Amino acid sequence: MVSIISVAKAAGVSNKTVSRVINGEPHVTEETRERVEKAIRDLGYVPNMAARQIRSSRSNTFGIITDYVSTTPYSVDIVRGIQDWANANGKTILIANTVGSSEREATIWKMFQSHRIDGVLYVTMYRRIVDPAAGDVSIPTVMVNCRPQTAEDWPSIEPDDFQGAQDLTRHLLERGHRKIGYIRLNPILLGAELRLDAVRQTAREFGLADSDLSIRLGMEGPVGAEENYVFAAATEILQQRDRPTAIMSGNDEMAIQIYIAAMALGFRIPQDISIVGFDDFRTVSMALKPQLTTAALPYYDLGLQGAEWLNRVVAGDKIRPSRRVLACNLIERDSVCSV
Amino acid sequence: MVSIISVAKAAGVSNKTVSRVINGEPHVTEETRERVEKAIRDLGYVPNMAARQIRSSRSNTFGIITDYVSTTPYSVDIVRGIQDWANANGKTILIANTVGSSEREATIWKMFQSHRIDGVLYVTMYRRIVDPAAGDVSIPTVMVNCRPQTAEDWPSIEPDDFQGAQDLTRHLLERGHRKIGYIRLNPILLGAELRLDAVRQTAREFGLADSDLSIRLGMEGPVGAEENYVFAAATEILQQRDRPTAIMSGNDEMAIQIYIAAMALGFRIPQDISIVGFDDFRTVSMALKPQLTTAALPYYDLGLQGAEWLNRVVAGDKIRPSRRVLACNLIERDSVCSV
DNA sequence: CAGTTCAATGACAACGTCGACAAATATTGT
DNA sequence: ACAATATTTGTCGACGTTGTCATTGAACTG
Numbered sequence: 001m002v003s004i005i006s007v008a009k010a011a012g013v014s015n016k017t018v019s020r021v022i023n024g025e026p027h028v029t030e031e032t033r034e035r036v037e038k039a040i041r042d043l044g045y046v047p048n049m050a051a052r053q054i055r056s057s058r059s060n061t062f063g064i065i066t067d068y069v070s071t072t073p074y075s076v077d078i079v080r081g082i083q084d085w086a087n088a089n090g091k092t093i094l095i096a097n098t099v100g101s102s103e104r105e106a107t108i109w110k111m112f113q114s115h116r117i118d119g120v121l122y123v124t125m126y127r128r129i130v131d132p133a134a135g136d137v138s139i140p141t142v143m144v145n146c147r148p149q150t151a152e153d154w155p156s157i158e159p160d161d162f163q164g165a166q167d168l169t170r171h172l173l174e175r176g177h178r179k180i181g182y183i184r185l186n187p188i189l190l191g192a193e194l195r196l197d198a199v200r201q202t203a204r205e206f207g208l209a210d211s212d213l214s215i216r217l218g219m220e221g222p223v224g225a226e227e228n229y230v231f232a233a234a235t236e237i238l239q240q241r242d243r244p245t246a247i248m249s250g251n252d253e254m255a256i257q258i259y260i261a262a263m264a265l266g267f268r269i270p271q272d273i274s275i276v277g278f279d280d281f282r283t284v285s286m287a288l289k290p291q292l293t294t295a296a297l298p299y300y301d302l303g304l305q306g307a308e309w310l311n312r313v314v315a316g317d318k319i320r321p322s323r324r325v326l327a328c329n330l331i332e333r334d335s336v337c338s339v
Numbered sequence: 340m341v342s343i344i345s346v347a348k349a350a351g352v353s354n355k356t357v358s359r360v361i362n363g364e365p366h367v368t369e370e371t372r373e374r375v376e377k378a379i380r381d382l383g384y385v386p387n388m389a390a391r392q393i394r395s396s397r398s399n400t401f402g403i404i405t406d407y408v409s410t411t412p413y414s415v416d417i418v419r420g421i422q423d424w425a426n427a428n429g430k431t432i433l434i435a436n437t438v439g440s441s442e443r444e445a446t447i448w449k450m451f452q453s454h455r456i457d458g459v460l461y462v463t464m465y466r467r468i469v470d471p472a473a474g475d476v477s478i479p480t481v482m483v484n485c486r487p488q489t490a491e492d493w494p495s496i497e498p499d500d501f502q503g504a505q506d507l508t509r510h511l512l513e514r515g516h517r518k519i520g521y522i523r524l525n526p527i528l529l530g531a532e533l534r535l536d537a538v539r540q541t542a543r544e545f546g547l548a549d550s551d552l553s554i555r556l557g558m559e560g561p562v563g564a565e566e567n568y569v570f571a572a573a574t575e576i577l578q579q580r581d582r583p584t585a586i587m588s589g590n591d592e593m594a595i596q597i598y599i600a601a602m603a604l605g606f607r608i609p610q611d612i613s614i615v616g617f618d619d620f621r622t623v624s625m626a627l628k629p630q631l632t633t634a635a636l637p638y639y640d641l642g643l644q645g646a647e648w649l650n651r652v653v654a655g656d657k658i659r660p661s662r663r664v665l666a667c668n669l670i671e672r673d674s675v676c677s678v
Numbered sequence: 679c680a681g682t683t684c685a686a687t688g689a690c691a692a693c694g695t696c697g698a699c700a701a702a703t704a705t706t707g708t
Numbered sequence: 709a710c711a712a713t714a715t716t717t718g719t720c721g722a723c724g725t726t727g728t729c730a731t732t733g734a735a736c737t738g
Contacts, residue, residue, distance in 0.1 A: 253622055289570050
């Protein structure tokens with residue numbers, strides 16, 4: 001393999017001078033610099049990161065620990081956000097999945113240590129509370145889409161489920177809906193309760209009585225193997241005497257079944273029944289007909305800002321606000337109309 | 340940082356002996372081994388990969404180049420397959436996205452070189468023909484879900500779209516369907532033509548005339564910004580005088596609109612119209628009601644076997660069959676019935 | 679013109695690990 | 709008991725890079 005020494009020989013200088021050129025250090029004549037650069041090009045030299053790391057004891061690498069990847073496919077945008085930041089800032093990224101196994105998680109932390117990772121982004125694919133095994137390993141960590149169980153061990157960055165559900169509810173209320181159905185997310189998800197609270201509170205603010213809200217559980221059970229009641233719940237809500245004019249869905253995926261239930265009963269969307277989702281899981285929200293009005297989870301920005309934050313933590317910044325929250329933007333499409 | 344030397348001091352042996360213990364080499368007394376292992380535990384020593392790599396000039400790292408990640412969310416299973424293999428075999432994985440930019444791709448190859456990557460998995464998220472810029476860089480490469488433009492530069496591993504569509508068509512034909520609608524995938528996708536050919540050929544084998552097939556284009560245009568005709572096409576097919584009793588969808592996502600079109604016209608699925616998808620994109624195929632019968636793209640295995648293959652290539656195996664193909668399994672659910 | 683400063687370059691060591699080889703110790707055969 | 713062999717342990721250098729310090733020579737100062 002071509003090393004700094006071969007380049008030095010080819011350019012007729014010392015290896016240290018080549019090093020200076022590579023790192024853009026001063027004190028090199030323009031003429032020397034050009035000769036070295038030519039040699040680098042001719043030989044196709046590329047610096048060896050491992051050697052650099054050994055020398056400098058900094059790896060310029062961040063690690064990502066995720067739980068599952070496929071549960072909500074669009075959440076991979078978190079990873080994309082991190083990668084984009086890393087790419088723009090010359091960092092390398094190492095990714096590993098725990099697959100829910102804490103044994104595996106321990107292995108991953110070891111692996112990260114052996115690569116002398118500078119910092120870790122602890123990412124979950126659905127929002128929840130976790131207990132990272134980072135305790136015995138002192139690598140700076142930022143939690144993304146999740147939150148540590150124990151106090152404020154590490155900073156965290158999360159989506160604002162409450163505000164997102166609030167916006168969606170307001171959106172419906174402002175369009176005159178006074179009877180609203182809500183099919184809840186799996187209650188083991190952290191967002192579920194926040195969204196429900198937001199719906200209830202906002203409805204109250206607009207003067208609705210509790211009886212104006214038809215709240216049903218759409219799913220429950222362990223992630224990946226949940227019981228699904230969405231179709232039945234939607235059908236039941238829609239057959240009520242004084243039926244709602246709008247149904248809010250715990251997420252976009254569940255909205256598919258609400259669409260089908262509504263259509264099976266002969267309702268037109270949105271003329272007879274308005275529907276909103278949550279997540280802006282585009283493969284669904286844009287494939288539905290009419291396209292689904294929903295609140296977008298800020299996955300990409302969660303990743304991007306998480307990485308940037310981690311970088312500051314690694315650099316030694318003592319950052320104050322230990323929990324940060326990112327807004328869920330309302331995406332208006334065609335599944336809602338005024339009454 | 341705690342190094343092999345600190346361990347050696349703590350255990351009262353030479354660093355070489357520690358090295359022997361770490362790597363499980365023979366010629367170490369049980370008693371010495373235990374003393375060293377204790378020192379390792381006490382000090383929390385973890386071997387430094389960078390140093391190892393420098394010493395051995397092998398990084399034990401594979402790189403993954405992908406194009407886009409989010410277009411077909413389940414295709415990230417390819418990456419999961421690769422990671423699982425890597426994890427089981429003690430390899431490290433570096434991932435980077437080209438985002439379609441060839442400039443970016445060049446940067447990535449440089450990055451891979453600077454990490455002295457042992458091999459590269461060139462992965463695309465939908466099946467297509469590509470022209471990797473690996474030419475000027477001689478790193479062993481295996482193509483996953485795609486195929487090189489120029490001859491047989493590198494081995495490739497791909498899903499068997501033809502066989503998948505064939506199985507689906509047979510499935511319908513064997514259940515008595517004699518008029519079949521087919522809403523095609525975006526023709527710029529490599530799978531589109533193969534699937535169409537399979538449908539045509541299989542129908543002919545069962546004695547159907549060309550007029551028994553209603554073939555329509557469901558989408559066209561650049562990936563991520565395509566025109567969508569699915570709803571209109573499905574509606575049109577279903578309103579024909581002598582309408583088909585089954586509709587095949589280019590993929591699962593498009594099947595959502597076929598469901599909705601059918602229901603809007605008052606058809607029941609599957610009693611009045613059978614529907615099949617392709618891909619087994621579970622967020623859709625299992626969310627639909629009734630659940631969708633489809634053919635599963637072998638994403639996970641594509642990744643797993645691709646990694647294993649790459650490993651053999653890196654090890655110097657001269658592997659013969661330069662293109663490998665993995666079956667798409669028929670997943671029977673509830674959207675088809677006999678006529 | 680001697681003395682000083684400064685820019686350009688180089689020599690060398692060290693980072694953590696392991697392979698090649700050498701040394702020390704234990705075991706065996708006669 | 710002594711050589712011959714086998715087992716266990718240690719010394720040293722090299723991998724590619726960069727930080728520290730030294731050297732060279734030219735430009736400036738008075």
